[in-house]
Structure formats: C-alpha cells, structure tokens
Amino acid sequence: MTTVHLYAELRNLHPELPIEVDDTGHHYISGVTASSWGVRKGDIFAALPGAHTHGSRFAVDAVKAGAQCIFSDAEGVENAKKLLKDARIHRMPAFLTAENPGELLGDIAALMYGKPADCLRSFAVTGTNGKTTTTYILDDLLRKLGRVTGLIGTVEVRLAGDAIPAQLTTPMPADLQAMLAILREKGGTDVAMEVSSHALSQGRTKPVCFTVAGFTNLTQDHLDFHKTMEEYYEAKKVLFTPECSRRCIVCVDDAWGQRLASETEASVPLAVFSRLEGEGWQVEDIQVGTPTRFMLRHTDGRELPVASFLPADFNISNVALACVMLVESGVSIEGMRTVIGEGIDAHVPGRMEIVGRCPRVVVDFAHNAAALESALKALRPTTAGKLIVVTGSAGERDVDKRPEMGRVVARFADRVYITDDDPHMEDPAPIRAALLEGALSVRGGGTTTEVALRQDAIREAILDAGKQDTVLLAGRGHEEFMPTAAGDIPFDDRVEARKAIAEREAIAEREAGVKHVEGAEHVEGTENAEGAGSAQGEHSAQGAGNAGQKGNAL
Numbered sequence: 001m002t003t004v005h006l007y008a009e010l011r012n013l014h015p016e017l018p019i020e021v022d023d024t025g026h027h028y029i030s031g032v033t034a035s036s037w038g039v040r041k042g043d044i045f046a047a048l049p050g051a052h053t054h055g056s057r058f059a060v061d062a063v064k065a066g067a068q069c070i071f072s073d074a075e076g077v078e079n080a081k082k083l084l085k086d087a088r089i090h091r092m093p094a095f096l097t098a099e100n101p102g103e104l105l106g107d108i109a110a111l112m113y114g115k116p117a118d119c120l121r122s123f124a125v126t127g128t129n130g131k132t133t134t135t136y137i138l139d140d141l142l143r144k145l146g147r148v149t150g151l152i153g154t155v156e157v158r159l160a161g162d163a164i165p166a167q168l169t170t171p172m173p174a175d176l177q178a179m180l181a182i183l184r185e186k187g188g189t190d191v192a193m194e195v196s197s198h199a200l201s202q203g204r205t206k207p208v209c210f211t212v213a214g215f216t217n218l219t220q221d222h223l224d225f226h227k228t229m230e231e232y233y234e235a236k237k238v239l240f241t242p243e244c245s246r247r248c249i250v251c252v253d254d255a256w257g258q259r260l261a262s263e264t265e266a267s268v269p270l271a272v273f274s275r276l277e278g279e280g281w282q283v284e285d286i287q288v289g290t291p292t293r294f295m296l297r298h299t300d301g302r303e304l305p306v307a308s309f310l311p312a313d314f315n316i317s318n319v320a321l322a323c324v325m326l327v328e329s330g331v332s333i334e335g336m337r338t339v340i341g342e343g344i345d346a347h348v349p350g351r352m353e354i355v356g357r358c359p360r361v362v363v364d365f366a367h368n369a370a371a372l373e374s375a376l377k378a379l380r381p382t383t384a385g386k387l388i389v390v391t392g393s394a395g396e397r398d399v400d401k402r403p404e405m406g407r408v409v410a411r412f413a414d415r416v417y418i419t420d421d422d423p424h425m426e427d428p429a430p431i432r433a434a435l436l437e438g439a440l441s442v443r444g445g446g447t448t449t450e451v452a453l454r455q456d457a458i459r460e461a462i463l464d465a466g467k468q469d470t471v472l473l474a475g476r477g478h479e480e481f482m483p484t485a486a487g488d489i490p491f492d493d494r495v496e497a498r499k500a501i502a503e504r505e506a507i508a509e510r511e512a513g514v515k516h517v518e519g520a521e522h523v524e525g526t527e528n529a530e531g532a533g534s535a536q537g538e539h540s541a542q543g544a545g546n547a548g549q550k551g552n553a554l
C-alpha cells in the first residue's frame with residue numbers, strides 16, 4: 001500500500017476529520033508502530049504526543065530503522081522534518097498529519113493488516129476486578145469448544161498457543177491490530193481480551209467492534225488516572241456502545257452495574273445477570289464445594305447447570321459472566337454442558353494460586369480494598385487457624401486507596417504484614433505509612449506489623465504461621481519483576497513463598513532430627529547406640545504395622 005492509498009482510505013472512513021498527506025516519493029508502507037525501537041523497514045512511525053515526551057523526537061531513529069512515513073500531529077510533523085533535516089537525512093519519508101493521531105492509529109493499523117478483527121469472534125471483559133480471571137475462563141471454554149484462540153491481558157498474550165509476555169493489560173492500538181493479524185495468520189477463530197479503563201479512554205481498541213462485551217464490577221481504583229469514580233465509570237461505559245460492541249452482558253450485583261444496564265443504548269442487545277433476584281440470567285442454587293455447583297437460570301426459561309473448581313466466592317460471578325457471554329454469543333446450552341463437563345478448571349496464574357498447603361499459602365493479585373476484602377472473605381471459611389495477610393500498595397498509583405486497603409486488611413485478617421508492593425519511582429516508606437495508618441485505625445483489628453522488604457515480610461509470615469493458618473500474599477499475583485527507583489528487579493511472590501516454605505521444612509526436619517538424636521541418646525544410655533538405633537527403627541516400623549493392623553481390624 002502507498003501512503004496516498006492509505007490517506008484515501010482514511011478519508012473514506014473519516015470525511016469530517018482534517019487529515020493531510022505530504023508524499024513526494026511514492027512511499028510503500030507495510031506496517032505501523034508507535035515505538036521508535038520497534039520500527040521495521042517499511043513501517044509508518046506514529047509519533048504520538050505522550051505524558052513524558054513527544055514521539056516525534058525519535059523520528060531520526062525511526063527513519064534510520066526503515067520507517068517510510070511519519071504520522072503525527074502538526075507539531076510532531078514539523079519537529080520531525082526539522083530533526084531529519086538537521087540529521088542530513090537525504091530521502092525524506094512521507095508525512096501524514098492529523099489533529100489527534102492517537103485516535104486514528106487503530107484505523108491505520110487495521111487497514112494495514114487487513115482488518116483482522118472482522119474475521120474473529122471477539123470477547124471483551126472490563127470492570128475493576130475479575131477481568132483476567134474471566135478472560136482465562138473464556139479462553140479455556142473456547143478452546144474446549146474446539147476454537148483456535150487468542151488471549152490478551154495483564155498476565156500474558158497467547159496467540160494460538162504461542163505465549164508472549166504482556167506489556168500492558170490492553171495493548172496500544174498498533175500492537176493490538178498486529179496481534180490480531182498474527183492470530184488470524186495462525187488460523188485463530190476467537191479472541192478473549194481484557195479491556196482496561198485506560199485503554200477505553202485512549203481508544204486503544206478502536207476500530208474493533210466486539211462480538212460480546214462483559215462487565216464484572218466497579219470499585220475504587222485507578223483514580224490517579226481518572227480523577228473521579230464518575231470519570232472511571234464513564235470510561236468503562238464506552239465499551240457498551242454500538243461502536244465498540246455488538247452485544248453486552250452486565251453483572252448487576254453492584255450499583256454501577258445496575259446503572260450501566262439502565263444507561264446502555266437500546267441499539268445494543270443487552271443481557272444482565274445477577275446473584276440477587278431480578279430479571280435476566282440468575283445465579284441460583286449455589287452449592288459451594290469441589291467443584292462448586294450452581295444453576296444459571298434465565299427468566300425466559302433457559303437453564304444451564306454450572307460446575308467450577310475455581311476457589312473463592314467471587315469466582316462464581318466470574319464463571320457466570322464467562323458462561324453467559326458464551327451462551328449469548330451463540331454457543332448452545334448443550335455445547336456449554338459438554339465443555340463444562342465435570343467442572344471448569346481454568347488455571348489463572350497469580351489469582352488465588354495455592355503455593356503451599358500446610359500452612360496454606362495463597363498468592364493473589366488483590367490490589368485494591370474491594371479485592372482484598374473479597375479475597376480474605378473467600379479464604380476465611382476454609383481457614384481453621386489464623387488468617388494472615390502480607391500486603392502493600394503500588395507506588396505512583398491511586399494514592400487515596402491506601403488507607404482503605406489498610407483498614408480492610410485489619411478488619412478481615414487476624415495478622416497483617418504491611419510491606420512494599422511495586423514502588424515504581426515513589427519512596428515506599430510513605431506508602432507503607434498510609435496503609436499502616438488505615439490498619440491501626442481499626443479497633444480490635446488484626447495484629448499489624450510493618451516489614452519494609454517484601455521478601456522479609458513473606459518469610460516472616462510463613463515461618464511464624466501455624467499449620468492450620470492461611471497466609472495470603474496479596475497484590476502482585478503473577479508479576480515477576482518489581483519496578484523500583486533503581487530499575488526493575490526480579491521478584492515473584494510465588495518464588496519467595498517457596499523459598500520460605502523450604503526454609504520452614506528444613507527447620508522442621510532439623511528439629512525432628514534433634515528430637516530423634518535426643519531420643520537415641522536416651523536409649524544409648526541404657527543399651528548400645530547401634531541397637532538403640534535399629535531398635536527404634538524397628539519399633540516405629542512395627543508400630544506402623546500395628547497401627548495398620550489395628551486399622552484393618554477396625
């Protein structure tokens with residue numbers, strides 16, 4: 001495609017927008033990226049204005065790497081031209097100018113890559129909590145339905161079986177379209193993806209119109225970006241418009257979901273579901289167990305029995321949302337019954353992931369007050385001993401949520417370790433102080449200890465726990481790196497937990513060994529050491545045998 005051809009296509013799509021092309025050299029273009037470091041020969045370099053810099057500053061690097069076109073706003077194009085002239089670049093690229101280039105980036109990428117989303121069934125999940133989990137459940141069920149799937153979200157991007165690490169929850173427009181194109185090339189039929197509120201406010205998913213969009217819930221988070229809950233809600237709402245989705249499923253168990261359902265435009269078919277009484281799909285007859293069973297019953301008479309091995313009460317909602325999204329996308333009830341089989345068992349990394357059993361150690365991504373409350377409430381009924389939590393809060397993110405997170409953990413846990421999460425560039429001490437202030441304000445709350453280094457907090461919590469206790473390591477889930485002022489350092493809660501569990505086992509073995517030796521010394525005093533040793537061995541073997549016999553006799 002030439003830049004002039006692309007320009008004509010854009011004008012067709014957006015006759016009202018002022019877009020200009022400046023191409024004297026018939027440049028052929030084959031791809032598009034907004035990252036100068038990712039430019040390949042033949043690409044358009046989308047030089048976007050950002051919060052920290054303007055992409056046009058990197059025009060020279062981009063052109064040297066083979067960019068054939070610079071796409072930017074007027075200021076960016078002017079700047080790029082100057083920098084290229086200064087750098088004595090002889091063959092000028094083409095220039096494409098738009099007032100808000102970020103808004104058109106998805107369209108450009110979709111045109112370049114043959115509109116891949118048009119050939120895929122696409123499932124989008126949004127909401128404060130549950131996006132990752134629901135997306136994994138969707139992907140699991142879709143694969144069992146025989147579909148070739150793509151999964152795009154916080155933990156990873158998986159395209160027809162090939163995994164690549166995720167940079168963002170929802171990729172930037174050019175990257176998203178490239179991913180969808182790769183999925184199509186690999187024979188992909190369906191994609192399930194998380195759509196963050198950041199992505200919706202920046203139009204990252206445009207021009208995809210999803211087959212089905214689902215809403216989980218809305219609670220306080222990301223107010224550093226959205227400023228108010230109202231703005232946060234308005235960002236989410238964008239997904240439930242005819243431009244973004246062809247069908248919408250909304251969980252109406254919170255007031256935001258109810259409002260969203262009532263405000264969704266009539267032109268978008270809407271299905272609601274709820275665990276409370278109401279219209280639409282109802283979650284009924286819940287029997288918690290392994291698996292947990294419940295009935296999805298629609299007021300129009302449709303029924304789907306569901307079984308799921310995913311732990312925690314909130315996963316009933318996530319499972320229900322995934323099932324309703326699939327049914328409303330056209331999967332038959334019979335088809336759903338078959339793929340649910342004995343029970344849904346999707347593995348979701350870092351979400352209620354059990355890494356130790358005695359004490360039970362659980363790693364979970366809960367990083368806001370609502371998620372912490374849900375996670376602790378979910379673990380309480382199956383905890384015979386104390387409920388212990390290790391938590392912090394990320395730096396440079398929603399400052400206001402910190403004291404509330406402290407209050408929640410103190411209210412719902414017996415013992416609390418306040419520690420560092422991902423500090424980013426922020427000093428971690430005041431972050432801990434804000435959580436501590438919240439935790440200590442709770443009268444009769446859990447015992448609270450501050451341990452700055454997360455590895456120390458995890459170690460201490462696990463070493464001090466009783467066998468019947470549960471230790472919840474909250475906030476970082478699947479994450480393998482901790483962004484700090486000194487750069488990203490490798491840090492995985494699951495790895496740290498396993499180290500502490502191994503240390504605990506080594507201590508227990510040592511103590512048992514000491515007792516064993518003490519016992520041996522005692523016998524040694526009466527008979528001889530060798531005899532005592534073997535006698536003891538025989539004795540315990542015999543004892544075991546006896547016990548076995550007794551058991552059999554009983």
Ligand SMILES: CC(=O)N[C@H]1[C@@H](OP(=O)(O)OP(=O)(O)OC[C@H]2O[C@@H](n3ccc(=O)[nH]c3=O)[C@H](O)[C@@H]2O)O[C@H](CO)[C@@H](O)[C@@H]1O[C@H](C)C(=O)N[C@@H](C)C(=O)N[C@H](CCC(=O)O)C(=O)O
Nearest residue numbers: 034035036048049050051052053055058168169170196198
């Ligand atoms: C707020 C936000 O969305 N920021 C994103 C934005 O950063 P920015 O505006 O600061 O960009 P910038 O650094 O000023 O650069 C401007 C432009 O120059 C380009 N550039 C920059 C440097 C360079 O050497 N070469 C180059 O080409 C950049 O690619 C960019 O297009 O553009 C960057 C490049 O694409 C993103 O990495 C960055 O995401 C940052 C890392 C981020 O943390 N985003 C979070 C807030 C986010 O989007 N989170 C949501 C989910 C949150 C959740 O639910 O938990 C998500 O969907 O991931």
Ligand SMILES: Nc1ncnc2c1ncn2[C@@H]1O[C@H](COP(=O)(O)OP(=O)(O)OP(=O)(O)O)[C@@H](O)[C@H]1O
Nearest residue numbers: 128129130131132133154314364365366371374375
């Ligand atoms: N439906 C739900 N309701 C309340 N809490 C939930 C729900 N689902 C998950 N959680 C809690 O929220 C945490 C994050 O879950 P998950 O990663 O699925 O959500 P997310 O929306 O992808 O989160 P994020 O946007 O922060 O990546 C879980 O670890 C769990 O503690």
